[in-house]
Amino acid sequence: MDAYNYIKEAIILGKFEPGMRLGEETLAKELNLSRTPIREAIKQLEAEGLVVPLKRGVGVRHFTKEDIREIYDLRSLLESYAAGQAAINRTEADLIELETANQLYEKEIFDTHRDPNSIRNIVRVNSRFHDTVVSAAKNKHLYFHISKVVVVPMVFRSFYWYTDFQLQQSLEVHKIIFEAIKNKEPERARIAMHEHIFQGRDNVLKHLDDSTISHLFKEEA
């Protein structure tokens, strides 16, 4: 794996915690590389906003409650628009892929043991559904920007906090979104997606005071 993806994944999975400084020499040794490719990877991650300047170098960005609110507002705006456009522009192939993603999602939810590996699988198939919706909107630039908004460590961790009921509920909304896109009902798709993402947002915000994860976030000024 290249330096960019290695660091990115480490941040998303929480191996590199928010506020942690990323020394070039350290990473270079960790990846058996020289500093040059490490620096390039860091520059890219900085452009994406995943790492921020920290003491003549960079560190993993931490997200405040305010950040989470803002990001979910933005994501909701973009993805609900995407759902609406998907209901207009989707192809038959998109519908098949959406249905597949949801079937896998259903399977993962029922089989889950709630261990980290299982959560990762749930995240993966959930992302596959959302990704397909955005892809079906047929706007490459929209796709590009949504992928940058969504890639935030938060999204990964949030699934730990879903109850079985919430996971089930989430699946049901996926099915409603799918039906709306299939039947070419943009408004219904848009509204359902908006609700869906705001449910996720509320769930995350509700748990932000939880002591087990509070160290991952910086309090607002």
Next chain:
Amino acid sequence: MDAYNYIKEAIILGKFEPGMRLGEETLAKELNLSRTPIREAIKQLEAEGLVVPLKRGVGVRHFTKEDIREIYDLRSLLESYAAGQAAINRTEADLIELETANQLYEKEIFDTHRDPNSIRNIVRVNSRFHDTVVSAAKNKHLYFHISKVVVVPMVFRSFYWYTDFQLQQSLEVHKIIFEAIKNKEPERARIAMHEHIFQGRDNVLKHLDDSTISHLFKEEA
């Protein structure tokens, strides 16, 4: 100026034309630097989508008509949302800054000689107004992403195609947006901004067949 901003500006101003390959050694000589900082700048620009892989290296990205349509759709979605939020969250300082920007805009429009330098000034004050609207929405992540969507060479050139009447019309819409934000009317601000950006979009698309600029764009496949 650092390598990143130098290259970025050269692309936006059209000094580096779409499709042009950006050789590291060449840029290094041009800026009296070694290849290392050049490579880092290129990686950042690549992450932003302003340059794309081209023959084992990178080249300036070209935008198809389809790209322009997509970008304006996206920009319209984001900026009209921003205008709505600005009508809710704006401070008194925001209002002063918006009014200042519009006054300068008015001045530039009346004084213009339609030379490159004058166009640059118009672009600058127009950007200042739009920037302030987005800033007044009080969502840093929204601001971040809009700035990436808007920074496209297109925006700069589009002002060459405005007639005096269109510039005047553009100013009038700015004033309507300002009033809506001032009076805390989110829907009115949102709709006005949406119309405003779509007018810009139509203007650009109308001129895309123009022979004087057609070389700047690649035909759609």
Next chain:
DNA sequence: TATTGACTTATTGTATACAAAGACAGTAAA
């Protein structure tokens, strides 16, 4: 004890050298 200052150290910023791999040109064969 807190604060300032010089000193030491660690880490980044930049340049350069070498290795690797496409791109290109020229040639030969179909």
Next chain:
DNA sequence: TTTACTGTCTTTGTATACAATAAGTCAATA
């Protein structure tokens, strides 16, 4: 004329060395 091949050459990918500077340390002074 076109295609396929081969060798050369340009340009990128990576490593490393050195310069610059910010950070940390410790002692002296208020």
